[in-house]
Amino acid sequence: MGRGVAYSTSEPAHLLNVRAEGMSAWAGEPDHFVKRFELESGDRRGFAQRRLFGRYLGEILDEAVASGRTERIDETATAATRIDDGWRLQLGDDSAIEASALVLAVGNQEPEVLSAFSVVGPRFIRNPWGADARAAVAELAAGGGAALLVGTGLTMVDLVLSLDAAGHQGKILALSRRGLVPRSHADFEPAPIEMAELPSGLRNLFRWLRRRSGEVGWRAAVDSLRPYSHPLWQGLGHDGQRRFLRHARPWWDVHRHRIAPEVAGTVARLVGEGRLEIVAGRIVGAREADDGLEVTFRRRRGAPASQSLTFSYAFNCTGPLHSIARTKDPLLRSLLDSGEVTPDHLGIGLEIGGTCRPGEHLWAMGPLTKGRYWEIIAVPDIREQAAAVAEDIEREIGA
Ligand SMILES: Cc1cc2nc3c(=O)[nH]c(=O)nc-3n(C[C@H](O)[C@H](O)[C@H](O)COP(=O)(O)OP(=O)(O)OC[C@H]3O[C@@H](n4cnc5c(N)ncnc54)[C@H](O)[C@@H]3O)c2cc1C
Numbered sequence: 001m002g003r004g005v006a007y008s009t010s011e012p013a014h015l016l017n018v019r020a021e022g023m024s025a026w027a028g029e030p031d032h033f034v035k036r037f038e039l040e041s042g043d044r045r046g047f048a049q050r051r052l053f054g055r056y057l058g059e060i061l062d063e064a065v066a067s068g069r070t071e072r073i074d075e076t077a078t079a080a081t082r083i084d085d086g087w088r089l090q091l092g093d094d095s096a097i098e099a100s101a102l103v104l105a106v107g108n109q110e111p112e113v114l115s116a117f118s119v120v121g122p123r124f125i126r127n128p129w130g131a132d133a134r135a136a137v138a139e140l141a142a143g144g145g146a147a148l149l150v151g152t153g154l155t156m157v158d159l160v161l162s163l164d165a166a167g168h169q170g171k172i173l174a175l176s177r178r179g180l181v182p183r184s185h186a187d188f189e190p191a192p193i194e195m196a197e198l199p200s201g202l203r204n205l206f207r208w209l210r211r212r213s214g215e216v217g218w219r220a221a222v223d224s225l226r227p228y229s230h231p232l233w234q235g236l237g238h239d240g241q242r243r244f245l246r247h248a249r250p251w252w253d254v255h256r257h258r259i260a261p262e263v264a265g266t267v268a269r270l271v272g273e274g275r276l277e278i279v280a281g282r283i284v285g286a287r288e289a290d291d292g293l294e295v296t297f298r299r300r301r302g303a304p305a306s307q308s309l310t311f312s313y314a315f316n317c318t319g320p321l322h323s324i325a326r327t328k329d330p331l332l333r334s335l336l337d338s339g340e341v342t343p344d345h346l347g348i349g350l351e352i353g354g355t356c357r358p359g360e361h362l363w364a365m366g367p368l369t370k371g372r373y374w375e376i377i378a379v380p381d382i383r384e385q386a387a388a389v390a391e392d393i394e395r396e397i398g399a
Pocket of ligand 1: 001002003006016076105107158330331332365367378
């Protein structure tokens with residue numbers, strides 16, 4: 001508890017993708033995490049292991065429990081119904097709890113179902129963050145079979161690191177429509193700007209970004225937008241946001257959500273050794289074969305244009321679920337089905353009003369609020385949101 005998908009990994013090769021100095025859990029105490037990291041590593045600007053950050057979050061939760069003001073219940077919330085001035089939450093063990101305020105902080109949802117793999121069996125790993133994925137990595141390392149990673153973003157990078165750390169020597173093929181891979185962090189001279197210097201509209205913003213990248217470097221240009229990411233997103237309007245998701249998102253993601261240089265080094269080494277191939281293309285079909293999973297795909301460029309290869313395992317690395325209406329989380333399902341919450345205008349999170357409120361005495365945080373804020377998935381953004389939500393709850397129902 002407290003660690004979520006991101007920080008419950010036990011793999012030392014999984015590093016944070018934000019420098020330690022940016023990862024304090026507390027909005028008002030920027031050095032809270034980095035002080036500890038510096039003690040252990042002598043470094044302030046490095047990228048800590050995610051499991052170390054998980055321990056840090058676990059300790060904060062332990063302190064909250066020890067204070068007597070927080071109780072932890074290790075159960076799945078399966079449904080929520082409204083009662084007078086609050087909520088009754090049904091739990092997986094058939095017990096229930098009542099609360100005046102309910103905060104939905106359920107994080108990222110399992111990836112989208114991939115139609116090409118809908119009829120294949122357990123050699124296709126639907127959830128790359130679960131126990132099946134860990135078992136498949138161990139089997140691949142022991143047997144040396146080939147692995148297909150569908151998706152070339154941060155989840156792909158995690159899987160590649162896990163396979164490499166486990167001693168896997170077989171071939172890894174990672175495929176996505178554009179074959180774009182997260183770029184590496186590197187030191188750069190910041191080039192801050194004022195919001196007033198930015199043009200309006202998606203096309204103009206991207207033109208500005210290209211020009212500014214030429215002047216100050218793309219990392220400085222991209223990061224100069226960070227303080228304004230929420231108003232910029234909201235300023236795009238619904239049509240602009242839809243166009244961003246359709247056309248610009250893959251480019252934005254790989255430049256904005258960068259990986260630690262040592263992680264980028266491992267990816268480059270594996271590509272150089274011919275053990276990892278990144279392909280731009282699309283999956284045409286998949287079927288069970290005697291010796292594994294036979295997958296046919298078409299390359300966007302290069303030869304052969306169409307190819308069928310057999311893999312011991314394929315992993316869904318397409319990233320968190322995009323369409324919230326398809327969530328399998330029982331709590332979210334119950335709230336969506338009863339109409340207590342509704343998908344936002346883009347269908348990627350929940351419709352919220354005020355300070356992250358999808359309903360009365362109901363708050364939502366993190367990825368569930370992507371439609372309103374877009375850049376609200378990483379700790380530096382979520383901690384500010386957590387502080388604002390806490391204040392709002394106090395205002396609404398008292399301390
Ligand atoms: C692999 C990965 C790596 C990442 N690395 C970074 C990073 O380096 N730096 C960074 O800033 N961000 C990173 N992120 C972004 C990450 O999403 C956030 O940092 C943060 O973990 C999100 O916090 P959260 O509390 O919203 O969700 P989560 O951390 O996912 O927590 C959600 C919790 O809710 C629980 N839950 C869900 N449904 C129910 C239910 N029905 N009943 C009971 N409990 C439920 C889950 O079990 C989980 O414990 C990463 C994300 C991923 C997936």
